[in-house]
Amino acid sequence: MSAHHAHDILFPALPYDMKPRSTRAAGDIQLQQFVNSATRSKDSGRRSTCRETFGERYDDLRRYAGSIKQQTLDHLDTHINRYIDNAQKHGVHVHFAKDAAQANAICLEIAQSRHCHVCVKSKSMVTEETGLVPALQAAGIETVETDLGEFILQLDDDAPSHIVTPMIHKDRTAVGRAFTRELGTPYSQDPAELTKIARDHMRALFQKADLGISGANFLIADDGSLVLCTNEGNADLSVGLPRVHIALVGIEKLIPALSDLPIFLKLLARSATAQPITVYTTIVKGPRQPTECGGPDEVHVVLLDNGRTGLLASDARELLRCIRCGACLNACPVYRKVGGGHAYGAVYSGPIGAVLTPALLGLANYADLPRASSLCGACREACPVDIDIPGQLIRLRAKLVDQRSMPWSERTMMKAWTWTLKTSARYRLASRLLRWAATHMSDSVDAQGRAWLKRAPGPAAGWTVGRDLPAPMPQSFREWWLREHGSHRP
Amino acid sequence: MRVALFVTCLTDQFYPRTGIAAVKVLEHLGCHVEFPLEQTCCGQPMYNNGLHAQAAALARRFVTIFEPFEAIITPSGSCAAMVRRHFADLLNSDPAWRDRAAAVSARTYEFVEFLDRVLKFNSVTAGVRWPGRATCHCACHLRELGLFDLPRHFLSSIPGLDLAPLAGAEQCCGFGGTFSVKYVDPSMAMVTDKVDALIASGTTTLVCNDAGCAMNIEGACRRRGVNVDIKSIAEILAEGLGLLPREGHG
Numbered sequence: 172m173s174a175h176h177a178h179d180i181l182f183p184a185l186p187y188d189m190k191p192r193s194t195r196a197a198g199d200i201q202l203q204q205f206v207n208s209a210t211r212s213k214d215s216g217r218r219s220t221c222r223e224t225f226g227e228r229y230d231d232l233r234r235y236a237g238s239i240k241q242q243t244l245d246h247l248d249t250h251i252n253r254y255i256d257n258a259q260k261h262g263v264h265v266h267f268a269k270d271a272a273q274a275n276a277i278c279l280e281i282a283q284s285r286h287c288h289v290c291v292k293s294k295s296m297v298t299e300e301t302g303l304v305p306a307l308q309a310a311g312i313e314t315v316e317t318d319l320g321e322f323i324l325q326l327d328d329d330a331p332s333h334i335v336t337p338m339i340h341k342d343r344t345a346v347g348r349a350f351t352r353e354l355g356t357p358y359s360q361d362p363a364e365l366t367k368i369a370r371d372h373m374r375a376l377f378q379k380a381d382l383g384i385s386g387a388n389f390l391i392a393d394d395g396s397l398v399l400c401t402n403e404g405n406a407d408l409s410v411g412l413p414r415v416h417i418a419l420v421g422i423e424k425l426i427p428a429l430s431d432l433p434i435f436l437k438l439l440a441r442s443a444t445a446q447p448i449t450v451y452t453t454i455v456k457g458p459r460q461p462t463e464c465g466g467p468d469e470v471h472v473v474l475l476d477n478g479r480t481g482l483l484a485s486d487a488r489e490l491l492r493c494i495r496c497g498a499c500l501n502a503c504p505v506y507r508k509v510g511g512g513h514a515y516g517a518v519y520s521g522p523i524g525a526v527l528t529p530a531l532l533g534l535a536n537y538a539d540l541p542r543a544s545s546l547c548g549a550c551r552e553a554c555p556v557d558i559d560i561p562g563q564l565i566r567l568r569a570k571l572v573d574q575r576s577m578p579w580s581e582r583t584m585m586k587a588w589t590w591t592l593k594t595s596a597r598y599r600l601a602s603r604l605l606r607w608a609a610t611h612m613s614d615s616v617d618a619q620g621r622a623w624l625k626r627a628p629g630p631a632a633g634w635t636v637g638r639d640l641p642a643p644m645p646q647s648f649r650e651w652w653l654r655e656h657g658s659h660r661p
Numbered sequence: 662m663r664v665a666l667f668v669t670c671l672t673d674q675f676y677p678r679t680g681i682a683a684v685k686v687l688e689h690l691g692c693h694v695e696f697p698l699e700q701t702c703c704g705q706p707m708y709n710n711g712l713h714a715q716a717a718a719l720a721r722r723f724v725t726i727f728e729p730f731e732a733i734i735t736p737s738g739s740c741a742a743m744v745r746r747h748f749a750d751l752l753n754s755d756p757a758w759r760d761r762a763a764a765v766s767a768r769t770y771e772f773v774e775f776l777d778r779v780l781k782f783n784s785v786t787a788g789v790r791w792p793g794r795a796t797c798h799c800a801c802h803l804r805e806l807g808l809f810d811l812p813r814h815f816l817s818s819i820p821g822l823d824l825a826p827l828a829g830a831e832q833c834c835g836f837g838g839t840f841s842v843k844y845v846d847p848s849m850a851m852v853t854d855k856v857d858a859l860i861a862s863g864t865t866t867l868v869c870n871d872a873g874c875a876m877n878i879e880g881a882c883r884r885r886g887v888n889v890d891i892k893s894i895a896e897i898l899a900e901g902l903g904l905l906p907r908e909g910h911g
Binding site (some may be wrong): 193194197198205211234506507508509542545546547548549552567569571572577582585586587590592593594596605617621625631634637638640641647649650652653 | 840880
């Protein structure tokens with residue numbers, strides 16, 4: 172494994188070709204089994220707990236939550252300014268980073284000027300986006316991931332494959348091996364034993380850490396606080412114990428008021444993990460006040476743009492509603508098949524990644540992503556903030572056509588097909604030609620008289636890799652109709 | 662009621678019996694069914710592939726052909742969703758076309774939806790009887806119309822029909838139009854799940870109201886040597902009403 176293996180997984184050479192990774196993932200039976208079973212059980216858990224709690228109003232609630240986020244985004248500058256004013260009142264230092272490099276530089280400057288040497292970090296997709304951990308480590312700051320999944324990935328120099336369940340592609344034997352190799356503990360695959368090993372190891376780090384880093388699930392404009400949701404309590408420790416805390420947060424995380432928080436907490440926990448509430452939900456107002464006995468001396472919030480204002484000005488702005496619950500990944504059949512192999516080639520995977528990554532990093536660099544979907548709509552149904560992901564995928568496909576990124580042969584074929592469909596005479600002629608050709612190439616005929624091909628030529632070749640292809644039936648519906656009803660009826 | 666059948670190109674070419682069954686059932690229920698011969702395709706393949714100018718041309722053609730009818734009925738969930746959900750989007754730059762499209766969209770129904778919601782069809786009072794065991798694959802595009810569970814509910818009310826559950830019924834079969842030939846690995850893995858679920862269901866009759874899913878699942882079954890009879894709900898009803906002879910292994 173190279174020194175920057177994890178980085179290369181999420182930041183592959185561009186333009187990115189999805190095929191090698193998706194072929195490998197789809198062919199890995201073990202990976203298929205655990206990603207498939209984990210995503211399916213989370214998805215069915217989400218559906219049953221949401222129906223149980225919200226009943227028939229579930230869809231109304233999703234639309235309502237989406238509208239709160241959308242209205243916030245529509246006036247984001249106002250909400251950010253209110254947030255900054257209120258956060259500063261509590262003594263929070265608010266910084267603004269226009270891109271990944273600037274975000275990392277700000278974090279590094281804070282760490283170095285405060286003489287921090289050991290950093291405990293809780294899970295944050297935004298820090299993956301900026302590559303913050305390698306940047307801190309390169310500067311000599313020992314940085315440890317404290318989310319159990321992320322910790323294991325860090326030991327293995329591996330990268331998250333799921334927004335919420337970062338090591339969905341690994342099983343406990345891989346964890347046992349990583350612990351034995353990197354921590355020198357006796358091999359075990361017992362979850363309780365493995366958790367204890369991680370906990371003992373991390374406890375020592377928490378005690379000596381002088382810097383804590385987190386993301387944030389929400390920033391609340393009207394009281395300047397940030398909200399952290401974890402199931403392991405590691406974010407609370409990363410805020411509570413070190414003397415300096417930095418939260419690196421995307422600007423889309425704003426919500427207007429504390430009174431808006433409950434709906435999002437309810438939807439987030441249920442959508443992400445089918446829990447009624449995340450185990451640890453912490454609202455951080457700022458550094459330790461004179462009357463308080465714990466907490467950091469300094470709290471810094473770094474607001475990250477990194478392409479988001481561009482997105483806000485585009486017709487894909489609804490993507491910024493995303494609360495990173497991962498429900499669309501769990502619901503997505505394509506993610507279930509290839510997501511465990513990091514096939515989306517970027518920090519954000521699954522349906523939301525398929526629309527967000529091209530929007531942030533360039534459609535030409537990620538042309539496969541919007542195409543690699545059957546448009547089944549399961550993601551849209553799962554989204555707690557009602558993002559029309561299939562609609563966005565189609566929009567990106569239209570953009571690919573406009574940018575002439577669709578291969579010439581394919582575009583010509585689609586246009587010729589359209590031309591054929593513009594009169595019924597052409598359609599009938601083309602159908603007869605297709606039936607004649609397919610019947611000649613067929614190798615068997617079934618009981619209904621349908622001819623089948625084991626190998627199809629040209630653009631249909633992919634179909635017959637694992638499926639037989641039917642030829643048109645000897646008598647089409649139209650031919651039946653004309654025989655039965657004649658041509659006297661329209 | 663004067664209704665038009667929009668048979669769809671895939672049903673016309675690959676599953677004509679579904680169209681025949683739909684005509685017989687609708688006529689049995691007192692509809693005057695017409696088949697406008699000018700019809701071809703709703704433009705869904707072009708729309709999904711991002712060729713929106715081409716899709717809009719086919720959408721305008723569709724609107725012109727079908728606007729004389731009181732109701733437009735199609736035995737395909739995805740084509741119904743195309744007309745109902747996406748025509749407005751495609752034609753919204755021209756107010757005249759947008760309004761005509763909206764009017765046609767509002768009268769376009771998926772076959773089962775039309776029976777259930779418009780004709781208030783009841784299998785028991787209509788005298789349907791289809792003895793046998795079957796399972797049901799729900800076509801994903803019915804989600805867009807809020808009808809995802811309708812085929813299952815509809816089938817479970819048919820006297821004699823023993824509806825077996827299909828594991829992972831909510832998961833797409835992997836068809837997705839050109840997705841199935843361009844992204845073969847995920848598409849194959851998805852249809853493999855579907856065939857596995859069909860085998861586990863203990864029946865060989867799979868009811869499916871979308872020709873695309875049907876081609877995909879049937880093609881995968883054939884390659885694996887798995888016996889399957891794919892039928893649409895229209896065929897089940899036509900057989901159950903004695904309008905078409907019972908076909909298949911079961």
